[in-house]
Amino acid sequence: MFKISKKKQLNDSVVLMEIEAPFIAQKALPGQFIIFRVDEKGERVPLTIADYDREKGTITIIFQTVGKSTLKLAQLNEGDYISDVAGPLGVATQVNKDAKRVCVVGGGVGCAIAYPQAKQLYNMGIATDVIAGFRSKDIVILEDEFKANCTELTICTDDGSYGKKGFVTNALKDLIESGRQYDEVIAIGPIPMMKFVCDVTKEYNIKTIVSLNPIMVDGTGMCGGCRVTVDGKIKYACVDGPDFDGHLVDFKELMSRNSTYKAYETHECNLFKGIKD
Amino acid sequence: MNMSLKKVAMPEQNPQVRARNFEEVTLGYSAEMAVEEAKRCLNCKNKPCVSGCPVGVRIPEFIGEIANGNFEKAYEIITSTNGLPAVCGRVCPQENQCEGKCVRGIKGEPVGIGRLERFAADYMMTQAKSETVKPESNGHKVAVIGGGPAGLTCAGDLARLGYQVTIFEAFHVAGGVLMYGIPEFRLPKAIVQKEIQTLKDLGVEIMTNMVIGKVLSVDEIMEMGFEAVFIGSGAGLPKFMGIPGEALIGVCSANEYLTRINLMKGYLEDYDTPVIKSKSVAVVGGGNVAMDAARSAMRMGAEHVYIVYRRSEAEMPARLEEVHHAKEEGIEFLTLNNPVKINGGEDGRVKSMECIRMELGEPDESGRRRPVPVEGSNYELDVDTVIMALGTSPNPLIRTTTSGLDANKWGCLIVNEEMLTTKEGVYAGGDAVTGAATVILAMGAGKTAAKSIDEYIRTK
Numbered sequence: 196m197f198k199i200s201k202k203k204q205l206n207d208s209v210v211l212m213e214i215e216a217p218f219i220a221q222k223a224l225p226g227q228f229i230i231f232r233v234d235e236k237g238e239r240v241p242l243t244i245a246d247y248d249r250e251k252g253t254i255t256i257i258f259q260t261v262g263k264s265t266l267k268l269a270q271l272n273e274g275d276y277i278s279d280v281a282g283p284l285g286v287a288t289q290v291n292k293d294a295k296r297v298c299v300v301g302g303g304v305g306c307a308i309a310y311p312q313a314k315q316l317y318n319m320g321i322a323t324d325v326i327a328g329f330r331s332k333d334i335v336i337l338e339d340e341f342k343a344n345c346t347e348l349t350i351c352t353d354d355g356s357y358g359k360k361g362f363v364t365n366a367l368k369d370l371i372e373s374g375r376q377y378d379e380v381i382a383i384g385p386i387p388m389m390k391f392v393c394d395v396t397k398e399y400n401i402k403t404i405v406s407l408n409p410i411m412v413d414g415t416g417m418c419g420g421c422r423v424t425v426d427g428k429i430k431y432a433c434v435d436g437p438d439f440d441g442h443l444v445d446f447k448e449l450m451s452r453n454s455t456y457k458a459y460e461t462h463e464c465n466l467f468k469g470i471k472d
Numbered sequence: 473m474n475m476s477l478k479k480v481a482m483p484e485q486n487p488q489v490r491a492r493n494f495e496e497v498t499l500g501y502s503a504e505m506a507v508e509e510a511k512r513c514l515n516c517k518n519k520p521c522v523s524g525c526p527v528g529v530r531i532p533e534f535i536g537e538i539a540n541g542n543f544e545k546a547y548e549i550i551t552s553t554n555g556l557p558a559v560c561g562r563v564c565p566q567e568n569q570c571e572g573k574c575v576r577g578i579k580g581e582p583v584g585i586g587r588l589e590r591f592a593a594d595y596m597m598t599q600a601k602s603e604t605v606k607p608e609s610n611g612h613k614v615a616v617i618g619g620g621p622a623g624l625t626c627a628g629d630l631a632r633l634g635y636q637v638t639i640f641e642a643f644h645v646a647g648g649v650l651m652y653g654i655p656e657f658r659l660p661k662a663i664v665q666k667e668i669q670t671l672k673d674l675g676v677e678i679m680t681n682m683v684i685g686k687v688l689s690v691d692e693i694m695e696m697g698f699e700a701v702f703i704g705s706g707a708g709l710p711k712f713m714g715i716p717g718e719a720l721i722g723v724c725s726a727n728e729y730l731t732r733i734n735l736m737k738g739y740l741e742d743y744d745t746p747v748i749k750s751k752s753v754a755v756v757g758g759g760n761v762a763m764d765a766a767r768s769a770m771r772m773g774a775e776h777v778y779i780v781y782r783r784s785e786a787e788m789p790a791r792l793e794e795v796h797h798a799k800e801e802g803i804e805f806l807t808l809n810n811p812v813k814i815n816g817g818e819d820g821r822v823k824s825m826e827c828i829r830m831e832l833g834e835p836d837e838s839g840r841r842r843p844v845p846v847e848g849s850n851y852e853l854d855v856d857t858v859i860m861a862l863g864t865s866p867n868p869l870i871r872t873t874t875s876g877l878d879a880n881k882w883g884c885l886i887v888n889e890e891m892l893t894t895k896e897g898v899y900a901g902g903d904a905v906t907g908a909a910t911v912i913l914a915m916g917a918g919k920t921a922a923k924s925i926d927e928y929i930r931t932k
Contacts, residue, residue: 279644281681418728419710451820
């Protein structure tokens with residue numbers, strides 16, 4: 196059992212939780228994830244580690260309530276327990292130590308995963324620009340945290356209600372066109388966003404790392420559910436990833452495979468919320 | 473003495489009924505049936521059956537006790553060498569092991585050794601009150617990585633010798649393939665957990681959610697005061713065929729399909745893990761895992777379930793009983809057939825699978841006749857789900873994070889006859905060493921390793 200030591204609602208549908216998991220906290224690195232199982236009947240669900248505190252023995256997760264499992268998790272409070280948390284899984288983000296300037300692009304709740312990346316790079320002395328994109332002002336998260344841990348923060352909203360109006364790709368293009376030389380771009384967010392960022396960076400030939408979130412069951416290299424095609428070869432996000440070279444990822448296939456259980460998930464989610472289909 | 477040429481029949485659920493439920497297929501012997509079957513044993517002097525058992529169960533001795541109605545004594549004899557009798561009685565390929573060597577099998581059927589082992593174990597679980605006594609500690613600590621058949625056996629044997637054993641299990645529950653792979657209808661999970669409880673009573677500590685290689689390294693475990701480590705990390709990444717269409721929705725590995733159903737209990741309404749709903753399923757492969765996946769798909773409500781296997785039935789690696797049960801349940805066998813391509817619709821879902829017929833040619837390096845395609849015999853099989861049961865390659869998490877631990881080109885850990893790896897104090901066994909094999913072979917390896925670890929620590 197794993198105790199929730201802190202809970203904070205970041206916006207209507209995004210929750211931050213700090214969980215007591217001393218073994219995991221000792222080893223966690225940016226880019227790695229955990230698998231949680233909220234209770235005896237729960238699914239095993241992967242979530243990227245947003246932060247960790249080795250001394251306190253805690254890890255932080257930030258998640259959006261999108262399905263039954265995340266809804267169940269969001270209903271728990273400080274002092275409650277989660278049945279299972281396993282990790283840190285996956286390969287930590289490979290930092291390009293020679294990089295002079297990097298752009299970290301986060302989309303929506305993906306910013307929660309982009310944040311530890313930006314923090315790590317910035318604290319290594321690498322100039323780190325962050326572009327954080329959201330649908331609208333009311334769902335902006337982690338603004339202060341980013342501000343404290345990056346060289347320049349650009350917030351974009353689709354509807355222009357806060358920051359720059361438009362998509363993160365426009366902001367990225369503007370920065371590149373203005374003469375910013377990036378050695379690397381890290382893009383984390385919804386699949387279409389990562390794909391579009393990759394389309395932009397391909398034009399400028401900038402290496403781009405993406406963090407993938409395919410369907411997963413065990414998360415330890417056993418079930419093969421998380422297989423993705425990278426450079427024409429099968430890769431397993433749980434043991435080979437979750438970070439991959441975005442220019443080599445087959446995003447179309449990933450998007451299709453991620454919809455495998457969509458009907459089921461919507462149904463379960465509605466039932467959980469007391470809505471009949 | 474019972475001179476019948478046939479085994480006493482074991483009651484089973486009706487095939488039509490059981491093909492749609494997850495309850496156990498075979499119901500086990502009653503005490504009377506067990507005694508009657510036990511009387512078929514000739515109590516041979518040279519005990520060929522024992523030589524066929526990877527864990528050396530003293531077979532004629534325990535059968536003799538059953539024949540005399542001493543069921544508890546029979547159980548004691550079995551468990552003196554086998555820590556998981558209720559499991560082995562159900563899932564061992566007896567026809568290739570003990571029963572394959574039984575003299576009664578020369579003319580007629582061999583003694584039902586597996587059924588009798590199961591009877592003794594089930595009898596003790598349900599009828600008798602056995603108390604496991606925790607042995608006195610010898611003060612030495614041993615770590616076991618992986619709570620599957622190899623790890624559980626190694627842990628049990630060491631615990632009985634007084635070692636303080638900790639099992640590091642990656643999943644939320646111990647049991648390994650007994651929990652995630654083998655379905656409930658073949659091996660009820662409550663039975664697996666009871667066997668594990670016996671180990672806990674012996675003093676074995678189980679730490680779940682511990683993915684070794686990630687959360688702790690083997691070296692760190694040794695620094696924690698464990699004098700030896702046994703690695704039984706099991707099967708790894710599933711193999712795919714590399715044919716077009718394997719990324720379509722509706723294609724998955726048998727590991728994934730079975731894990732969703734068994735470990736995550738996706739077949740039960742009130743559990744959250746989804747399982748793909750299929751009308752027509754092709755399971756590619758001919759081993760026990762393929763049979764388990766096919767029979768599970770039938771129970772999940774499929775109308776047609778096909779086993780697609782490139783060799784003939786004679787070469788199928790599955791247990792005879794599994795093939796027999798699968799056929800009874802309506803699984804359609806397409807042997808000497810090989811998939812060449814999976815076709816999808818515009819929605820990205822599987823629509824059909826193109827197969828080619830095969831014929832047997834000259835024997836290959838495995839000694840089995842090599843299947844060769846019959847040119848121009850391609851046809852389309854109407855399916856919406858394809859489950860690949862082609863075996864696995866060992867899990868990379870430990871080998872890639874432990875220095876001094878050598879693996880072969882397939883990623884299997886290299887061990888000597890004592891199950892010692894290339895790293896001092898580190899032993900290994902099971903699928904992590906052999907690649908996908910059987911429960912009992914993994915148990916045999918765990919047993920050998922326990923003996924070696926004991927010697928290593930005593931003579932250190």
